[in-house]
Structures are given as structure tokens and as C-alpha cells.
Amino acid sequence: xxxxVNKGMEMKLRILVFDDDLDTRNLLQVxxxxxxxxxxxxxxxxxxxxxxxxxxxxxxxxxCADIIIADNIMxxxxxxxxxxxxxxxxxxxxxxxxxxxMSGYLTIHYMNQLNELGIHYFRKPFxxxxxxxxVELCHTRIEADG
Numbered sequence: 001x002x003x004x005v006n007k008g009m010e011m012k013l014r015i016l017v018f019d020d021d022l023d024t025r026n027l028l029q030v031x032x033x034x035x036x037x038x039x040x041x042x043x044x045x046x047x048x049x050x051x052x053x054x055x056x057x058x059x060x061x062x063x064c065a066d067i068i069i070a071d072n073i074m075x076x077x078x079x080x081x082x083x084x085x086x087x088x089x090x091x092x093x094x095x096x097x098x099x100x101x102m103s104g105y106l107t108i109h110y111m112n113q114l115n116e117l118g119i120h121y122f123r124k125p126f127x128x129x130x131x132x133x134x135v136e137l138c139h140t141r142i143e144a145d146g
Contacts, residue, residue, distance in 0.1 A: 017041040019071040031128050046076035063092030067138050072103035098138040
């Protein structure tokens with residue numbers, strides 16, 4: 001995948017979205033694309049081409065995505081388990097804290113795991129404004145690493 005592109009003053013971020021719910025997946029793809037970002041939306045994290053690699057194939061200077069947002073409950077792998085796999089492979093968006101879980105139901109156990117892993121979370125139903133604000137925070141972190 002290509003590097004993030006500066007578009008005037010705004011940076012075009014590469015965002016991966018995983019959600020088995022078509023409506024949520026399409027909503028996020030359209031909403032974030034309308035903000036000028038390059039969004040790839042997949043139904044399940046198992047569709048991610050690098051999920052079974054031993055290590056992250058992306059160079060630190062050019063990760064496969066700037067931000068990853070995943071539903072927690074998906075058919076083949078839970079979002080938290082997907083992020084644990086990526087973390088074990090030093091996935092750059094996760095290392096930088098630019099990953100988030102979405103769920104309609106998060107137990108204290110899950111929330112504690114997410115906090116330990118540095119994963120942001122959104123409760124469904126979420127407000128798009130909350131997603132936009134978080135993406136802007138990620139953008140700020142990316143620019144600071146710059």
C-alpha cells in the first residue's frame with residue numbers, strides 16, 4: 001500500500017476497517033472517505049492479507065495502514081485476538097496506538113485487555129463525530145512521529 005499523502009494541509013490517512021456488519025462497514029468507509037482518507041473495508045479480519053505472517057512485512061517507515069478499526073465480534077476471529085496477533089508481530093499502527101475496537105458489548109475483562117494493549121474502543125452505536133475526533137488524534141500522533 002502507498003504511503004500517507006499530504007493533501008494541502010490535511011494528511012490523507014490509510015485506514016483499514018473490519019466489520020462483518022455491512023451497514024456499519026459501509027457507513028465507516030463512506031464517512032471516512034468523505035473526510036479525504038483512503039479506506040479499505042473488509043468483512044472479517046481473517047481477510048487481512050498479513051494475518052498469518054510470522055512478522056509484520058511492512059517497514060516501520062511505511063506501514064500497511066495508518067489506522068485500523070475492527071469490530072470485536074466477527075465470524076473467524078475476534079477483534080481483540082486479531083490485534084493481539086498484530087501486536088506480537090510489531091504491527092506499526094498498533095505500536096503507535098492508532099487502533100480501535102468497536103463493540104455493542106464490552107465487559108470489564110475486555111476493557112482491561114484493551115487498556116493494557118493500548119487499544120481505543122468505541123461502544124456501538126457510536127457517533128461519527130467520536131470516530132472523526134479519534135482519527136484526528138491519530139493524525140496528530142502520526143505527524144508528531146513525522
